[in-house]
Amino acid sequence: MSLLKPFSKLPGLNTANILLVENEEQFQQKLADTVVLQEKTVNVNVRLARSLPLPMENEESRPRIDLVVFIIHLTSELSFQSAETSLKYLDPGYFQGKVCFLVTSARNVSVPPERLVSVRTLAASLHCPLLCAEDQTTEGVTTAARRLLAILKVAAGLVPMATGLYLSTLTRCTVPSDIDQQNFE
Amino acid sequence: MDDSTKRILQRLMRRIPSQMLQTMLGKWAHLSREDLHSLDFTQPKWVLTEHLLALCEENGLRVKHITELEMIYIIENPNQGMWHGFQLLDAEEDAPSIELTQFKKQFKANLTELISNVSIKIKKHTDEAIWIRVAWGDNFTKPNHLKPTYVVHHLQTPYVFVTGLTSKYKPLLNQALVLATRYGSMKDAHLSGRNLTAIRDLLMRQYQQVFPTKNPKPLQEKNPVPRNPNIEKEHAENTENRLQIACEAFGDGTLPQLQKAVYKLETKFRDNSNKTLTGREEPFRGVVEFASTNLLESLRHCVSSGMASTPVTPLLSSITQKGRNYFVITDKGV
Numbered sequence: 001m002s003l004l005k006p007f008s009k010l011p012g013l014n015t016a017n018i019l020l021v022e023n024e025e026q027f028q029q030k031l032a033d034t035v036v037l038q039e040k041t042v043n044v045n046v047r048l049a050r051s052l053p054l055p056m057e058n059e060e061s062r063p064r065i066d067l068v069v070f071i072i073h074l075t076s077e078l079s080f081q082s083a084e085t086s087l088k089y090l091d092p093g094y095f096q097g098k099v100c101f102l103v104t105s106a107r108n109v110s111v112p113p114e115r116l117v118s119v120r121t122l123a124a125s126l127h128c129p130l131l132c133a134e135d136q137t138t139e140g141v142t143t144a145a146r147r148l149l150a151i152l153k154v155a156a157g158l159v160p161m162a163t164g165l166y167l168s169t170l171t172r173c174t175v176p177s178d179i180d181q182q183n184f185e
Numbered sequence: 186m187d188d189s190t191k192r193i194l195q196r197l198m199r200r201i202p203s204q205m206l207q208t209m210l211g212k213w214a215h216l217s218r219e220d221l222h223s224l225d226f227t228q229p230k231w232v233l234t235e236h237l238l239a240l241c242e243e244n245g246l247r248v249k250h251i252t253e254l255e256m257i258y259i260i261e262n263p264n265q266g267m268w269h270g271f272q273l274l275d276a277e278e279d280a281p282s283i284e285l286t287q288f289k290k291q292f293k294a295n296l297t298e299l300i301s302n303v304s305i306k307i308k309k310h311t312d313e314a315i316w317i318r319v320a321w322g323d324n325f326t327k328p329n330h331l332k333p334t335y336v337v338h339h340l341q342t343p344y345v346f347v348t349g350l351t352s353k354y355k356p357l358l359n360q361a362l363v364l365a366t367r368y369g370s371m372k373d374a375h376l377s378g379r380n381l382t383a384i385r386d387l388l389m390r391q392y393q394q395v396f397p398t399k400n401p402k403p404l405q406e407k408n409p410v411p412r413n414p415n416i417e418k419e420h421a422e423n424t425e426n427r428l429q430i431a432c433e434a435f436g437d438g439t440l441p442q443l444q445k446a447v448y449k450l451e452t453k454f455r456d457n458s459n460k461t462l463t464g465r466e467e468p469f470r471g472v473v474e475f476a477s478t479n480l481l482e483s484l485r486h487c488v489s490s491g492m493a494s495t496p497v498t499p500l501l502s503s504i505t506q507k508g509r510n511y512f513v514i515t516d517k518g519v
Contacts, residue, residue, distance in 0.1 A: 032416045036415045043415070045415045045416075047416075047418075050419075054420075055419060055422075
């Protein structure tokens with residue numbers, strides 16, 4: 001199986017590489033443009049993919065991926081299923097702080113609430129952070145880009161004293177049943 | 186002007202939108218310049234209609250002049266009502282050399298022979314299309330101008346487009362057209378839609394088609410869109426392939442605007458989990474209908490974005506390849 005491995009290649013100097021995986025291929029382009037514009041100090045490379053596994057032809061030219069972001073649109077069930085099947089092609093080494101879930105349309109009334117719950121359970125079981133993003137306005141895209149950059153820099157090892165694993169213990173997603181119910185009597 | 190004529194004019198005025206009224210009346214050319222100037226187009230439409238009625242009375246205009254106005258309006262705005270495409274078959278030897286006057290004479294003669302009380306108007310449009318307006322009547326009634334049939338035919342092509350035809354008069358129109366164009370018969374092309382230009386483009390293949398090539402990469406001279414070197418697509422080749430296949434099946438650029446595709450199924454029910462319906466001998470009748478404001482555009486997007494798997498199923502691509510949007514599917518094939 002062609003797993004994507006986190007440490008099989010050498011890192012670049014002052015470089016961070018992020019992979020955006022999205023079934024619809026719409027939001028990732030806007031996000032990529034904003035991410036590259038926002039970051040001035042570090043050289044950020046963005047790779048866009050529809051799903052995993054990634055094509056073998058790019059294996060040689062592909063740099064080491066520091067952060068894999070799964071973009072899930074809650075308005076479509078297919079989006080979630082595609083992300084789930086892509087997870088199988090990631091080496092387990094990625095789940096120690098190098099994977100992140102980004103969800104859009106979480107506030108949308110027409111979205112069934114069970115979908116968000118299932119995404120949260122998935123993220124919680126994998127110990128990954130779950131970000132909610134607003135993809136219709138420029139401010140929403142900029143905010144999402146900044147948050148991703150913060151996580152990316154830690155995952156790429158560019159922030160002193162912080163590693164991806166350390167950060168993920170702080171930012172990992174929790175499902176409401178995990179939280180102590182006794183506070184609510 | 187009698188009551189029915191007045192009613193026809195009133196109906197027509199209600200139908201024409203206010204913005205187009207001035208140009209239409211100008212093109213009509215049955216009102217003198219002074220009369221046209223005397224009409225105040227800023228007034229509400231009903232006031233204008235009254236004024237126009239008075240002018241028509243003065244000039245002694247009759248039904249045939251009013252129907253001319255209607256025809257001008259429909260020719261300028263053909264994309265309303267439901268148009269159906271027909272194809273003429275079995276051309277005789279002199280079919281390609283039919284020209285306008287001969288066609289007009291023959292058609293009028295044939296139709297009036299078949300049914301005595303008809304009102305026919307034939308007009309040639311600038312783009313080589315012949316427009317025919319037919320108002321049908323019986324042996325005892327005058328032609329009904331409120332429900333006319335419009336026929337569009339391009340000479341030297343075997344295609345005819347019709348709107349507003351009831352099944353009662355269909356065989357009569359068929360016969361008249363077939364005899365006038367010197368063909369053997371006329372059959373239904375199974376293509377219908379609201380947009381005449383779309384149906385015509387689809388049937389006569391006048392949209393931008395894409396043919397399969399060995400080297401689909403664009404020419405080097407074209408300036409590529411400046412891409413950010415930091416952003417790279419993993420599945421770029423896949424995306425290009427999908428776009429190419431989608432365009433091959435449906436066309437490039439602006440596509441003809443179809444509203445519906447209907448598939449009538451007469452196949453046997455096949456699902457192993459449902460025993461009651463599967464074993465039956467008779468076919469399971471069902472109808473699948475795709476509807477959209479621009480159906481071909483949506484289908485092309487489905488294929489190019491990967492929602493529909495490639496290669497494109499012949500059921501969908503035959504909409505453009507065969508120029509139809511009504512299919513009957515039996516177990517032996519389409």
